[in-house]
Amino acid sequence: MMSIRPEEFVHERLRELYGYWRGRCVGGRPMPRSALDPVDLAGLLPNLMFLEVPTDGSEIRFRLAGEEIEERYGRSLRGRRLSETFPMVRRRDTSHQWAEIVRDAKPKYRRGPMAFPEDRVFEAERLLLPLSEGERDVRYILGAVYYLPLPPAAFEAATIDGTLEG
Template structure:
């Protein structure tokens, strides 16, 4: 498997990753104060910023783009993962962000979810980038989520469709080596639930 940038097809994810690499300079990662969302107006509807707390609840949305809120059907800003997700969806989301916040990695992955009983099922790619104000503790995760495709079927059909149980596509690299390390592929069984940002 090649470097992470080689795996990222979406131009918005690539632009955000380019910014992150450039903004960090000689540091392991940039800080939250380096990033002004208004400097990225084309990305803003699909951007999110999540605050990291060392004690539970670990993750709270500081900012969530309007397009993500519309897809969710409710505002995400100010809410914790515990407020928003449950079951397998909560575990998957918590694991991906914990990988970034507590293991100092960048995560790029695909998710497949049904967000409500209308069975609108969507495929998203999501890029998670760590940021640290003091250069040591990761206190913020910057990310973007892009919808790849979606379709409508009734809930019962989706619930019994083997494809819904497909495996996630997950790639991670150590933040310190993001510009040169080969990406590591991880796999997790698929799940059903509300779509996370």
């Protein structure tokens, strides 16, 4: 697994989110859900997603997704299972990080092309951050995605993904 440093992020707002998260981690564990204050993240809201990792082992669900994210999918993601979004994108290399973050409780990063319905192609830069609750290191996932338009030929471009250092 490639190791990524926040300095390598293209979008400054992702560095800000990572710093916010890292500054609220406690005792070597991921940031507690209770430390999350949406007011602190107001400028990021259109690009944020908040997902629940159920305690019964059922599938991860979107609780909220910002308007920039939902616009790409062309519908609301609220309450939808994560797997319901996979058929909507043509690139399958985006899905492995969801399982990894639940397993290792480490932040995940991805930057690369994604094709959405109606042949819209974007470079997506995404950060996924585990949020703890009680004894569980990953009870929720806080994420942010930024999109830049790409020409359709760029869909085959290289992807960078990995776990954040430190």
